[in-house]
Amino acid sequence: MDNSEKLALGLSGFLLVLFFGAIMYAAVAKDIDVPTCITDMDPFVTDTLFQTGPDTYELQMVARMWAFQPSTVRLPVGSTVDLYVTSQDIIHGFKVEQHNVNLMAIPGAINYMRVTFNKPGEFMYACHEFCGAAHHTMAGRFIIEERLDEPEIIGGTL
Amino acid sequence: MSDYTFRFSKSEKRLVAVLIIIPMVLLFIGVYGGLMQTLFRAGIIQSDPFVGGDYYKGLTFHGVLNAIVFTTFFAVAFGNAIIPYSLKKNLNATIAWIAGILMLVGSVVAAIVILIGEATVLYTFYPPLKAHPLFYIGLTLLVVGSWVASANWVPMYLQWRKENEGKKTPLAVVGMFTTFIVWFIATLAVAVEILFMLLPWSLGWIDEINVMLARTLFWFFGHPLVYFWLLPAYVMYYVFMPKLAGGKLYSDMAGRLVFMMFIVFSVPVGTHHQYMDPAISSQWKLLHGIFTFAVALPSLITAFTIAASLEYAGKLKGSKGLFGWMGKLPYFKKENWFFAYLITGLIIFIFGGIGGIINASYQMNTVVHNTAWVPGHFHLTVAGPVMLAFLGGSLYLVAQFLNKEVRLKAWAMLSPYVYTIGLLIMSYGLKIGGLMGMPRRTNTGASYANPDSVLYQADWIPYIDLTVIGGSIMFVGIVMYIISFFTTVFSKSKGAEEDAIVTFPISEPLHDEPATWLRNFKPYIIIAIILIVLSYTPVIYDVLQATYGGSLPFSPDSPVPLR
Ligand code: HEM
Ligand SMILES: [Cu+2]
Ligand SMILES: [Cu+2]
Numbered sequence A: 001m002d003n004s005e006k007l008a009l010g011l012s013g014f015l016l017v018l019f020f021g022a023i024m025y026a027a028v029a030k031d032i033d034v035p036t037c038i039t040d041m042d043p044f045v046t047d048t049l050f051q052t053g054p055d056t057y058e059l060q061m062v063a064r065m066w067a068f069q070p071s072t073v074r075l076p077v078g079s080t081v082d083l084y085v086t087s088q089d090i091i092h093g094f095k096v097e098q099h100n101v102n103l104m105a106i107p108g109a110i111n112y113m114r115v116t117f118n119k120p121g122e123f124m125y126a127c128h129e130f131c132g133a134a135h136h137t138m139a140g141r142f143i144i145e146e147r148l149d150e151p152e153i154i155g156g157t158l
Numbered sequence B: 001m002s003d004y005t006f007r008f009s010k011s012e013k014r015l016v017a018v019l020i021i022i023p024m025v026l027l028f029i030g031v032y033g034g035l036m037q038t039l040f041r042a043g044i045i046q047s048d049p050f051v052g053g054d055y056y057k058g059l060t061f062h063g064v065l066n067a068i069v070f071t072t073f074f075a076v077a078f079g080n081a082i083i084p085y086s087l088k089k090n091l092n093a094t095i096a097w098i099a100g101i102l103m104l105v106g107s108v109v110a111a112i113v114i115l116i117g118e119a120t121v122l123y124t125f126y127p128p129l130k131a132h133p134l135f136y137i138g139l140t141l142l143v144v145g146s147w148v149a150s151a152n153w154v155p156m157y158l159q160w161r162k163e164n165e166g167k168k169t170p171l172a173v174v175g176m177f178t179t180f181i182v183w184f185i186a187t188l189a190v191a192v193e194i195l196f197m198l199l200p201w202s203l204g205w206i207d208e209i210n211v212m213l214a215r216t217l218f219w220f221f222g223h224p225l226v227y228f229w230l231l232p233a234y235v236m237y238y239v240f241m242p243k244l245a246g247g248k249l250y251s252d253m254a255g256r257l258v259f260m261m262f263i264v265f266s267v268p269v270g271t272h273h274q275y276m277d278p279a280i281s282s283q284w285k286l287l288h289g290i291f292t293f294a295v296a297l298p299s300l301i302t303a304f305t306i307a308a309s310l311e312y313a314g315k316l317k318g319s320k321g322l323f324g325w326m327g328k329l330p331y332f333k334k335e336n337w338f339f340a341y342l343i344t345g346l347i348i349f350i351f352g353g354i355g356g357i358i359n360a361s362y363q364m365n366t367v368v369h370n371t372a373w374v375p376g377h378f379h380l381t382v383a384g385p386v387m388l389a390f391l392g393g394s395l396y397l398v399a400q401f402l403n404k405e406v407r408l409k410a411w412a413m414l415s416p417y418v419y420t421i422g423l424l425i426m427s428y429g430l431k432i433g434g435l436m437g438m439p440r441r442t443n444t445g446a447s448y449a450n451p452d453s454v455l456y457q458a459d460w461i462p463y464i465d466l467t468v469i470g471g472s473i474m475f476v477g478i479v480m481y482i483i484s485f486f487t488t489v490f491s492k493s494k495g496a497e498e499d500a501i502v503t504f505p506i507s508e509p510l511h512d513e514p515a516t517w518l519r520n521f522k523p524y525i526i527i528a529i530i531l532i533v534l535s536y537t538p539v540i541y542d543v544l545q546a547t548y549g550g551s552l553p554f555s556p557d558s559p560v561p562l563r
Helices: A001-028 B008-041 B054-087 B094-114 B135-149 B153-163 B170-202 B211-244 B252-265 B282-316 B324-328 B334-360 B360-369 B373-379 B382-402 B411-437 B457-488 B522-546
Strands: A048-053 A056-064 A067-070 A072-077 A080-085 A091-095 A102-105 A111-116 A122-125 A137-145 A153-156 B249-252 B510-511
Touching: A001 B282, A048 A153, A056 A091, A067 A137, A072 B510, A080 A102, A080 B324, A091 A122, A102 A111, A102 B360, A137 B282, A153 B211, B008 B054, B008 B094, B008 B457, B054 B135, B054 B153, B054 B170, B054 B211, B054 B382, B094 B135, B135 B153, B153 B170, B153 B324, B170 B249, B170 B252, B170 B522, B211 B249, B211 B252, B211 B282, B211 B382, B211 B522, B249 B252, B249 B282, B252 B411, B252 B510, B252 B522, B282 B324, B282 B334, B282 B510, B282 B522, B334 B360, B334 B373, B334 B382, B334 B411, B360 B373, B360 B411, B373 B382, B373 B411, B382 B411, B382 B457, B411 B457
Parallel strands: A056 A080, A072 A137, B249 B510
Antiparallel strands: A048 A056, A056 A067, A072 A153, A080 A111, A091 A102, A122 A137
């Protein structure tokens, strides 16, 4: 191996270690992580939203062919949501526009991620795993409002 | 020494030609499907003559034919050509034909089942969507055929080693064995998934299936699958490309090191496709992430080694300065059309590699997972460097093995450039769309891109339109290729078949280190098995203990289970 090869190998290794360091920094110092095992929760089949603190909520969401339940979630700005997602039939996918939440909804398992809504607006979640003939119509939205007295969830299709 | 020729038997030659020509027809159907997809997605068409209105049937075709059928056939055909050539030993033609027939029957059966709409499950066939049992059987035959084909090479190799004690195995042979070692380990998992889970379940012998377990087994296979695609292309980069450029392979040892690293790190990484899945602890996902970064290293080494080889070639031609060699390469030489397929692939792979590192980056995957970014990414890898190398290789093989001169060389040479331009445009559209939240595997034309729909997303439209433009240009590139390919196939042979001989552009190494520690597969296979056991035991354990219930089969057309 000549010197230029050694240098290239060293630099490549360094680059990868650097990238990996950034990942670890985000995970450890910033607490940005990927979904993990959820075992301390009973399986659920209906959607519920309840308030767990001044601006924290827990939302249980059910994906099914071809709608999310709920399909509309109305919350005030600044809400932090503990989001649990499962599927009632086949595999679906869940990602909220402009927010770092991305979850596979899989039958027989509960998926979890926490998300905070810091700005008002409408944020769509479109199903992103093929789930049959009407997959492309399966979507819902978060409506985040400045002033809101009564957070609510609405079923049905959009 | 490197420009030698080899005489294949008639039967071997015919087999290689069949294994190239039939999949080429299937590939063309698949690529046509790709073009239709871009039109569907933009709402330009609502149905096409081939799949009617069913976008997802077309997408299943596109994924299965292009990414599974065509690639597997090419890898086998290429092995059947380059291994006998490099070892100077003929194949056992009977076994090779049996393998080829198994693969053909399997692929045709799977293709028919998809076409009649009984397997609209996409190329990942995740349960609880259920396909017709014949779909699973067809895929099994394809895989078993590829196993038989590669097993056929083992005695040839062992014999060669006995006769050539102390000599280095030719690099092409190392590369092809690496390809099939990775393939064999990977397909074991999908064999378990199909034979013990999907097939009995689709036949109704068992009622329910653990969806997460099936999915995890799929991705045990699914990531190494991408190296199964990539490695034959790497063989062409290392073995053919330096010579085609008029130079030498910068370092023979680098090539051997790269292949061994792929054996070690290809498999224990599959969970990086499941970063967003439930029922797998995040620390195991992170472990698979670490190994994924490890498996990026051989690709970086390859980038360096091939660039250095090309630089050497440029300098031989009298280039000056740091980057002068880039101007001296045979980009647009009609007679050297093969080089065009390899260099375009390498250029595309710069973007493919960067995208891959982004996807692999654990939390960053949250931003891109299952969005249109993902097909944007893998068209820059499998439909880029891999596809182009395989197309170039196919044309070369078919001409050699049918004893023909390549026809319409100018078309053949320009095709990869046209394709590359289209590909860069299409992938840009898909990737930016994905970052905006556009989902993958979605007929956007019927909802998000339809102004009459409540789901209409006006800001996605320019990017969806870019995929139409890019996809159409790619299609033109492929048509140019197909015309050159079939004109060659149907042209008159160069002479009597009996005296036809085959030759490949085999590069000589510039630095030829002894590399004794890289001469044996065994230690690397053992390390690979250890890493696989360490990285997958906790994942499987998590999946089994964090899932509940089982799933009945579903058809894509109804929310009510089939039983
Ligand atoms: C003219 C050429 C091509 C065009 C226009 C094209 C277009 C597309 C588009 C738009 C998608 C995304 C569909 C969606 O997510 O809804 C797609 C998916 C895909 N393409 Fe291509 N493609 C072409 C060639 C290829 C080639 C040569 C390969 C070979 C490996 C390939 C492999 C795939 C795969 C594996 C998928 C994913 C299917 C799935 O998600 O199930 N494509 N293609
Ligand atoms: Cu869906
Ligand atoms: Cu992967």
